[in-house]
Amino acid sequence: xxxxxxxxxxxxxxxxxxxxxxxxxxxxxxxxxxxxxxxxxxxxxxxxxxxxxxxxxxxxxxxxxxxxxxxxxxxxxxxxxxxxxxxxxxxxxxxxxxxxxxxxxxxxxxxxxxxxxxxxxxxxxxxxxxxxxxxxxxxxxxxxxxxxxxxxxxxxxxxxxxxxxxxxxxxxxxxxxxxxxxxxxxxxxxxxxxxxxxxxxxxxxxxxxxxxxxxxxxxxxxxxxxxxxxxxxxxxxxxxxxxxxxxxxxxxxxxxxxxxxxxxxxxxxxxxxxxxxxxxxxxxxxxxxxxxxxxx
Amino acid sequence: xxxxxxxxxxxxxxxxxxxxxxxxxxxxxxxxxxxxxxxxxxxxxxxxxxxxxxxxxxxxxxxxxxxxxxxxxxxxxxxxxxxxxxxxxxxxxxxxxxxxxxxxxxxxxxxxxxxxxxxxxxxxxxxxxxxxxxxxxxxxxxxxxxxxxxxxxxxxxxxxxxxxxxxxxxxxxxxxxxxxxxxxxxxxxxxxxxxxxxxxxxxxxxxxxxxxxxxxxxxxxxxxxxxxxxxxxxxxxxxxxxxxxxxxxxxxxxxxxxxxxxxxxxxxxxxxxxxxxxxxxxxxxxxxxxxxxxxxxxxxxxxxxxxxxxxxxxxxxxxxxxxxxxxxxxxxxxxxxxxxxxxxxxxxxxxxxxxxxxxxxxxxxxxxxxxxxxxxxxxx
Numbered sequence: 001x002x003x004x005x006x007x008x009x010x011x012x013x014x015x016x017x018x019x020x021x022x023x024x025x026x027x028x029x030x031x032x033x034x035x036x037x038x039x040x041x042x043x044x045x046x047x048x049x050x051x052x053x054x055x056x057x058x059x060x061x062x063x064x065x066x067x068x069x070x071x072x073x074x075x076x077x078x079x080x081x082x083x084x085x086x087x088x089x090x091x092x093x094x095x096x097x098x099x100x101x102x103x104x105x106x107x108x109x110x111x112x113x114x115x116x117x118x119x120x121x122x123x124x125x126x127x128x129x130x131x132x133x134x135x136x137x138x139x140x141x142x143x144x145x146x147x148x149x150x151x152x153x154x155x156x157x158x159x160x161x162x163x164x165x166x167x168x169x170x171x172x173x174x175x176x177x178x179x180x181x182x183x184x185x186x187x188x189x190x191x192x193x194x195x196x197x198x199x200x201x202x203x204x205x206x207x208x209x210x211x212x213x214x215x216x217x218x219x220x221x222x223x224x225x226x227x228x229x230x231x232x233x234x235x236x237x238x239x240x241x242x243x244x245x246x247x248x249x250x251x252x253x254x255x256x257x258x259x260x261x262x263x264x265x266x267x268x269x270x271x272x273x274x275x276x277x278x279x280x281x282x283x284x285x286x287x288x289x290x291x292x293x294x295x296x
Numbered sequence: 297x298x299x300x301x302x303x304x305x306x307x308x309x310x311x312x313x314x315x316x317x318x319x320x321x322x323x324x325x326x327x328x329x330x331x332x333x334x335x336x337x338x339x340x341x342x343x344x345x346x347x348x349x350x351x352x353x354x355x356x357x358x359x360x361x362x363x364x365x366x367x368x369x370x371x372x373x374x375x376x377x378x379x380x381x382x383x384x385x386x387x388x389x390x391x392x393x394x395x396x397x398x399x400x401x402x403x404x405x406x407x408x409x410x411x412x413x414x415x416x417x418x419x420x421x422x423x424x425x426x427x428x429x430x431x432x433x434x435x436x437x438x439x440x441x442x443x444x445x446x447x448x449x450x451x452x453x454x455x456x457x458x459x460x461x462x463x464x465x466x467x468x469x470x471x472x473x474x475x476x477x478x479x480x481x482x483x484x485x486x487x488x489x490x491x492x493x494x495x496x497x498x499x500x501x502x503x504x505x506x507x508x509x510x511x512x513x514x515x516x517x518x519x520x521x522x523x524x525x526x527x528x529x530x531x532x533x534x535x536x537x538x539x540x541x542x543x544x545x546x547x548x549x550x551x552x553x554x555x556x557x558x559x560x561x562x563x564x565x566x567x568x569x570x571x572x573x574x575x576x577x578x579x580x581x582x583x584x585x586x587x588x589x590x591x592x593x594x595x596x597x598x599x600x601x602x603x604x605x606x607x608x609x610x611x612x613x614x615x616x617x618x619x620x621x622x623x624x625x626x627x628x629x630x631x632x633x634x635x636x637x638x639x640x641x642x643x644x645x646x647x648x649x650x651x652x653x654x655x656x657x658x659x660x661x662x663x664x665x666x667x668x669x670x671x672x673x674x675x676x
Contacts, residue, residue: 063311068484077489171415171432173424205425205546211538231444231550233436234493240413243430246490251440251545259546261429270447287428 004127007078008115017069019107019136022057026104030056048099054135054143057100058108071112072131072147079151081245084126086152093146100142107136113146126152170242170281178208181220186286191223191276193258204258225276226293227254232268242281250274250290263289297566299385300518300525301673303332303511304638309474309629312406313505321350321401322358324507329359332511333522334395339511341366341393343383345376345400345632355399366393372541374580374663375533375555377633378671382531384512394513400634401507409503410434426543435500435583436492437542438665442585443494444550449600453494456584457485458606459619460498460626463581466613467623470649474502475627499584501625508634510641515676526644526673529657530567534558535667542665551600553586556593556661559670564595567672569657571595574672576643576652577617578636578660581624586664594659613650621650633662640673 024030026049034053035045042050049057060066066073076087100106110133117127128150135143175183185192194206198215209216232250239245243263250264252274264274273293280286305327307313307320329336336359342352343366352367366387370376377400384396404410411433418427431437445451464480467473480498488497518525536554538547547554564570571594579590588602596617597605611619622628622639629635640658642648655675662669 068480068488171413171418171427171430173428174419174421175424176421179421179424205422231440231447231545233431233439233443234490235430235433235436236490236492238412238433240430240432241415246493247430249429249431249436249440251444251550261426261431261543261545263429270443289429 002078002082004078004082004115004117008075008112011071011074011078012112012115014069014071016109016111016134017067017071019109020058020067022106022108023061024057026057026100026102026106028102031102048101051096051099051143052094054094054096054100054106055145057106058135071110072129072149075112075115075129076151079127079129084151084153086123086154088123088150088152090128090148090150092148095144097142100137104137106142109134109136121150121152123150124152124154126150172285178206182206183285185220185222186278186288187284189278191225191288192220193223193254193256195219195221202256202258204260221256223254223256223276227252227274229264229268229270229272229274229290230259231270232264234268252290260288262287264291265289266292297385297389297528297531298515299388299512299528300515301381301510301528301637301641302513302518302521302523302525303328303330303334304641305329305331305509306472306631306635306638307401307507309472309504309506309631309635310405311474311503311505313403317401317403317407318350318354318358320403320505320507321348321355321399321509324401324509325355325359325397325399328397328509328511331523334511336361338395339397340364341384341387341396343368343370343380343396343398345369345373345380346371347373347376347632348400348402350399350401366396370669372663372666372668374582374632375666375668377580377637377662377669378531378660379533379662379669380634381510381512381528381637381671382533382669384510385528385531388512388514394517396512397509398512398634399507399509400632402632403505404630405503405505407505411500411503422540422543431543433492434542434665435495438583438585439492439495440543440545441550441589441665442583445585445589446494448549448551449603451585451588451600451603453496454482454486455588455603455606456494456499457482457496459581459584459587460485462611463620463624463626466621466650467627470623470628472649473623473628474504475623495583495585501582501630504629504631506629506631508631508638510634510637524645525676526641526658527676529569529672529674530563531669531671532559532562532566533667533669534562539667541667544665551589553589553593553664555666555668556590556664556670559661559668560594563659563670563672567657567674569672573657574617574659575655576621576640576658577611577619578622578624578640578658579619580633580636580661580664580668581620581626582630582663584626587619590661590664594661613652618652621648621652636660637671640671644673644675
């Protein structure tokens with residue numbers, strides 16, 4: 001579970017992001033476009049910009065990306081990950097200290113002011129995120145804005161989800177004549193390692209012809225199911241079908257000498273002793289996975 | 297080899313091209329031919345990646361290339377990049393074709409994104425050992441190597457981050473780079489979120505839309521063309537023992553890229569040069585840890601020493617081994633390594649935006665973690 005309030009406090013603690021420069025100085029062509037779009041026919045905006053346009057000057061453009069230290073972006077990411085994937089702007093309060101003159105170069109800084117929730121709203125359960133931005137010309141603060149959005153979980157998804165160990169869309173292995181024995185073993189609670197019927201070579205992943213002796217009569221032995229973590233990954237992004245992030249995948253070196261991948265339930269470390277556990281996905285598929293080896 | 301890259305072309309690099317992949321391919325090939333001073337009717341060979349959706353015949357139709365005597369595709373994702381030039385060079389050397397264009401074009405950000413989990417890929421038997429357990433993205437597959445590398449050699453996330461910082465620094469002064477004017481610091485890298493621990497967001501290359509094309513012909517023909525040719529001094533592919541695609545986890549150790557070692561041996565042997573003769577290195581950088589491993593496999597430093605080598609400043613533009621002066625795939629764009637070959641050509645010509653002084657030899661590598669390829673480009 002993501003601790004939203006803790007994440008919010010962490011982002012708020014960073015304070016203001018680095019000043020982000022406007023792409024262009026305050027300019028007449030953009031003022032004209034904006035007046036036309038808004039439908040404002042006031043003739044006075046030839047030397048100064050309409051105050052309500054302030055946010056326009058520092059917009060990042062059609063393909064813009066948020067800067068890394070942008071607190072709103074960071075908070076959105078946290079809420080996205082917590083399942084509050086939809087967004088609606090709720091209110092924006094702007095204060096203008098003076099008119100902006102054509103030719104002035106603006107920059108903007110933003111900090112995270114407040115995150116409150118979870119709140120029940122007509123749209124669904126969500127969090128209100130408030131940021132505070134200041135526009136600058138040099139060292140002079142020329143305008144400010146308090147901006148609030150609601151990040152919410154769409155209402156139709158509020159119904160409790162069925163308790164399943166892995167979601168039904170989990171990725172399934174493809175199985176062929178060379179690998180059938182392995183998956184059959186998992187279904188029967190056996191971790192099987194291919195053993196060459198000619199020279200006895202143990203091999204995983206398996207194949208039809210022994211690279212050592214050339215024999216094409218593979219058999220298998222049943223592993224004791226113990227090994228050590230050789231390497232591991234903690235997967236955070238993107239979402240993986242059938243998994244809840246973050247989760248750990250460990251490459252385990254079995255005591256018999258071969259390596260095998262599987263999900264690991266626990267705090268991982270290279271060299272950690274593990275044992276196999278079989279996780280039933282459905283009637284046709286059981287996956288081997290790992291857990292810390294119980295002391296004995 | 298008796299072959300040279302005589303033309304380079306590219307589309308804009310974006311996140312949403314707004315046009316079909318075939319149009320991107322056609323635009324890139326057209327631009328490369330114009331750069332080479334050739335016309336579509338001069339072309340009789342086309343090479344691309346098996347992953348490319350643009351068939352050779354479709355590209356030929358769009359450009360009005362009348363007849364083809366050589367067409368070929370190379371496997372294994374980004375590992376194909378330098379091998380397309382090898383195919384082209386072998387074709388012009390043997391007379392199978394006179395002028396061959398290599399191309400790669402995709403909407404890799406706005407269309408099919410490689411960074412997402414490719415559920416369908418589990419249909420491949422090899423992938424059935426990884427995808428169903430949840431290991432289903434390139435970042436996660438590289439992260440498994442990276443964790444073991446850190447464990448064995450004491451490398452840290454910051455050591456990986458230094459590669460991202462260098463690439464972004466170089467991209468910052470390249471107007472064609474997506475991250476033009478957007479350098480990062482090591483602190484930015486360390487503050488970026490986990491994607492697949494130990495990889496952070498800024499260890500991962502971007503996803504891009506775009507196309508790149510390269511025109512290859514014989515050294516003799518190159519003499520009559522307008523641009524200074526980038527001669528193909530050596531080109532080779534490489535696959536190692538017990539090779540898998542992205543998941544070669546079952547070898548004796550996980551700290552190397554033996555397939556890149558195969559490429560290295562081939563390049564040094566065939567070009568007659570060694571690591572100390574390389575003036576610019578364009579190393580495939582989809583994920584930062586494999587840049588460290590490549591430095592070791594290619595012989596620029598010893599095993600486990602890449603982290604120290606990087607700290608000497610060697611990879612800066614004025615260092616002993618300038619790395620990815622265009623910004624690499626972390627900084628310029630992810631075009632499956634083909635934009636790196638174009639940068640190699642510019643460095644040989646002396647026309648790069650971040651031009652290194654007195655370039656005689658450029659090393660270019662292709663995709664890592666997969667069967668791969670490499671090139672040495674140089675002056676005549």
